[in-house]
Structures are given as structure tokens and as C-alpha cells.
Amino acid sequence: MPATAHHVGITVSSLEEVLPFYRDVLGLDVITRFSVSGEAFATGVGVENATGSFAHLDGDGTRIELVEYDPEGADIEEPSLNRPGAIHLGLDVDDIDAFYEALPEDVETISEPQTTESGTRICFLRDPEKNLVEVLEQ
Structure with missing residues (x-):
């Protein structure tokens, strides 16, 4: 059975600071906001004692997920499109x-x-x- 796309996820430091850009500048509607924690979540994402605060936005057929983790990991270098592993x-x-x-x-x-x-x-x-x-x- 082939997999089907569910969402595209972007990890952010501050959901409250980034969400207005996606909602107001890009015009994406917020579908839902929620938090997830607990042992199954922490084990599933491979981050000890993880909690995630999520916002799902409607990308006209593609769900866009913004997630803020606690604890927050280390920053990565500024993204550049020509780097292997780069996303956009x-x-x-x-x-x-x-x-x-x-x-x-x-x-x-x-x-x-x-x-x-x-x-x-x-x-x-x-x-x-x-x-x-x-x-x-x-």
C-alpha cells in the first residue's frame, strides 16, 4: 500500500512569532492548534521529555504543520537551498x-x-x- 502525504512540517523556535507570517503574510488559514506530550510522543520523536506545540495550516490541499518543541534543540546554520538536506x-x-x-x-x-x-x-x-x-x- 503506497503512502500518501499528510503534512509538511517546519520546526520553529517560537510558534507565536512565526504563525502571523504564515497566516497574515502568506494567507494560510489556521486549521487547528494543539499540544502533545507524554512518553509515547517523546519516544516517537526521539527527544527526551519532549512536548510539542502545533499549528496546522491549510495550504489548499497540503497541510502545513508548524511545531515548537520543548526542550528546544540547537539552532542549525542559516538554510541555503544548495545544501544537501535543505528544505523549503x-x-x-x-x-x-x-x-x-x-x-x-x-x-x-x-x-x-x-x-x-x-x-x-x-x-x-x-x-x-x-x-x-x-x-x-x-
């Missing part, structure tokens, strides 16, 4: 230029919208904790 969230928009122009000034971008050889228009952003988000128009 990709979101499709109808008009990338209008989306880009409407971004708040404090949102960090890697570049203005670019048209790739495939004809797809892309730009990359960083959330408040430097996680990479690709915005594309096909």
Missing part, C-alpha cells in the same frame, strides 16, 4: 508580481520574481526564523 515550502500564487509588491517591508526576500528556463516565475522568502519559502507562479 513551495506555495503557488496566481500573480507573483502582485504578491511580491504586497509583501510587508520587513519580509526578507532572496530575490525579486524571476522567470526560470521552464517558464515558471519564482521568488524565495525567509520566514521570521529564516526558514525558506518558495513562491511560484506557473
Whole structure:
């Protein structure tokens, strides 16, 4: 039996600081918020005495999970797209230029919208904790 996708998860340091970016800037609806703890959770994630605070957002068919762990692990280096193991969230928009122009000034971008050889228009952003988000128009 093949696996089916359930969600894409992003670990954050502060759910309260990052959630407004995904909700207000990217326009994703919050489906649910919850916390999980206990021995089964800690064993399942491989983090002793772990507690997780979660927010699930609706990515129009893809559930996006933001999770804040206690205890928090060590920070990783600033993500870079060309590093093996690098991850990013990709979101499709109808008009990338209008989306880009409407971004708040404090949102960090890697570049203005670019048209790739495939004809797809892309730009990359960083959330408040430097996680990479690709915005594309096909």
C-alpha cells in the first residue's frame, strides 16, 4: 500500500512569532492548534521529555504543520537551498508580481520574481526564523 502525504512540517523556535507570517503574510488559514506530550510522543520523536506545540495550516490541499518543541534543540546554520538536506515550502500564487509588491517591508526576500528556463516565475522568502519559502507562479 503506497503512502500518501499528510503534512509538511517546519520546526520553529517560537510558534507565536512565526504563525502571523504564515497566516497574515502568506494567507494560510489556521486549521487547528494543539499540544502533545507524554512518553509515547517523546519516544516517537526521539527527544527526551519532549512536548510539542502545533499549528496546522491549510495550504489548499497540503497541510502545513508548524511545531515548537520543548526542550528546544540547537539552532542549525542559516538554510541555503544548495545544501544537501535543505528544505523549503513551495506555495503557488496566481500573480507573483502582485504578491511580491504586497509583501510587508520587513519580509526578507532572496530575490525579486524571476522567470526560470521552464517558464515558471519564482521568488524565495525567509520566514521570521529564516526558514525558506518558495513562491511560484506557473
